[in-house]
Amino acid sequence: MSDLDPAAPGARSAPEAPVVSGRESGRIAFAAFVGTALEWYDYFLFGTAAALVFNRLYFTTLDPTAATLAAFATFGVGFVARPIGAVLFGWMGDRIGRRPALLLTVVAIGAATGLIGLLPDFAAIGVAAPLLLALLRLVQGVAVGGEWGGAVTLAVEHAPPDKRGRYAALPQIGSPVGTLLSSGAFALVLLMPSEQFDSWGWRLPFLAAFPLLLVAVYIRRKVEESPIFEELEKREERSKVPAVDVFRQAWGRLLVAVASALLGVGGFYVMTTFAISYGADTLGVSRSLMVNSTLVAAVVQIGVIVVAGRFAERLGPGRMTLWGGLATAAVAFPVFWLIDTTVPALVVVAVAAGVGILSIAYAVSGALLTELFPAHLRYSGVALAYNIAGALSGFLPFIATALMDGAGGASWVASLLLAGVALITAAGGFYGERLRVRDDVVVR
Template sequence: MSDPTGSSPGAAAAARMVDTPAHVSGQDARRVAFAAFVGTALEWYDYFLFGTAAALVFNRLFFSTLDPTAATLAAFATFGVGFVARPVGAVVFGAVGDRIGRRPALLITVVMIGVATGLIGLLPDFAAIGVAAPALLVLLRLAQGVAVGGEWGGAVTLAVEHAPPDQRGRYAALPQLGSPVGTLMSSGAFALVLLLPDESFDSWGWRLPFLAAFPLLVIAFYIRRRVEESPVFDQMLAQESDRPKIPAGEVFTHAWGRLLVAIAAAFLGVGGFYVLTTFAISYGVDTLGLSRTLMVNATLVAAVVEIGVIVLFGRIADRLGPGRVTFWGGLSSAVLALPVFALLTTRSPVAVVLAISVGIAALSVAYAVTGALLAELFPARYRYSGVALAYNIAGALSGFLPFIATAMTSSIGDDPWVPATLLIAVSLVTAVGGFVGERMRVRDEVVVD
């Protein structure tokens, strides 16, 4: 029977690599981390656009034959489809990244999601083509999900494998900045088009943020194309002749215990974020009667706060360890969950902005170090696949949380403890993942010239 801690032939091969450390210059490490950040920011911009549009647009224009609650549920279900597709992308691009190279996989993913997002901006709505509109929307959301399934794991892996061993926390935090920057870009784009008259917004204004994906794709592809391949991967190619034919299969066979821990550690950063953005926007607008502009602007302020939290705790992880930071981040998010949703129900604009900002800041403590922790839970032989699978299985499990939270508030009531209960559960799962994960970390060496 396989060892769930990853003590397999692949892990042993990875251990042999320590004998001859990979070399990389400090300048290369910084350039790669920046390129990982730029590509990831585009990916999350594209992906988050869909979440905001699901709460504000798709329910009315693509599911217009349903009553308001059912339309919102349908829009969130479509939103969740992207999460189901993400593990597929993790398997496909994990195989590319672990067998052919980290760099080629990341070039494909950035093109794929940019094109899919731009095409959403060109889709006719239900009034124009009927049921084909939501069907095409689902297909493009699936394409987004597959691309993101391979993107984040590869970006983090590439950044970590170029980083000095004692600074992996701060380098792995740079791709994490793609999330708040992507939020700023997507929420900012929607905040601008929401200034349009309602008729203009519904007919063409909402499309502009999606169409902006095309020029952003050109920039991201150019930057990412200039990135060097991972020195750890190059070293692995030179030393190993038995690369896994199906890296994901090796993860499930030899490191399923590590995979479970990694999924738990990543759970809050994915699921909690969508509870406090996608669901919270819908909850504020449809249940509490708050303005769309207020809720979107609250996410903008929260994204700025998140940037500071990620930078700070990425550095703290280099001293304390990413698992310990994840543990305390999960506990803090659980403690603050009920106060956050209680503040929303006050309907005070200041309280609403404070609530979203505090909630996002708390979960970002764990999210800041997710990349560093997950990358050190898997040996280089199947690291891309392991990191991508863990993160995206967590996404698939938590992607329907906005749907579940909406269904709960609709059937049980709109008291703040209802969505807070979900957030507490997710936070505690991640706290456990961080506690266990700190004790399972593996390291490969990189020498910085």
């Protein structure tokens, strides 16, 4: 396995090391969390709409199963685009700065999301509607491809080494908060009569992206540049083409990072996007119940992330990833058995338990991935790993739907996919703990 010398390029003595402030690190991490939450709100809206709206309004010439597959395929386009964003914004983050890259990502995804709310449906403009929908999803994917890696990199590089677990977990909380915002928005508009919901109600959560964009830009402008990046800039130790150097010099670390991130991305969408579609379309559970179950799951996820982030400081993020992967594999079948009962309380418990347990690994992804790459390749390495994992697993709702249709609607297909992804992540955590890079910094 090809690897990097953790000290490369150029070891530094303690007096020359970047200075991080314990007082400032919490504020920076909180700012990263707020921006990330707003971006995930934009991104997650599409997943819920793909399960509830797009299959009926943008792919109306197809039969119900084919329409759902087409909607999930469009949903998956965003994941395929994310590695492109990782390369583009990774180059910017490792060459120009973490802060300007994060400003651009939030503008791009906010604008694309708001425009989806203005997009005419198939009945109005025909085949142009799904094509434009796919294009806007592509823009979303490119922007998100640079968002998460930059947010956790900035949070970690401002934090004292012994407190990185808690501060790296803060941007992770942006995911469940984004889920709460997006699912909550859809839960409200689902209270409308069906005709009004289909006509214009579903658009309101997307149009809300425009004012939220202004909030996100304001917050991102307040974020200070990483002291570790500033030191790299002074020493001219930046990579010319970071993404190429990641593949050339650190491909072993990249493979481990992809594996460790797989569950937090793919498993989450199996338990949310796929589960919503499966419960509503296959089992006949009300759409509102399935959406509300993701709200409960998001609250549980926040608690798990906070606790797991603290434990990662004592036990190591790789070990937490290993245990989180094994625990998820163990509950993969039981959670779908509970959903199959269609009993409302059990459905909510199943979705909340599934999301909560897989979040053990997700909670520490920021801490683990940032410490798998040295500073001069960190933004690109983290962004590439996370988004390659997203590209590989983003089509899991599509795959699960297709295979389940062939299996006569049996949920064991989804359970098997979830367990397989969880075991891959467990292996990533096992190896990742042994490859962690320690930055040489001075804590003030």
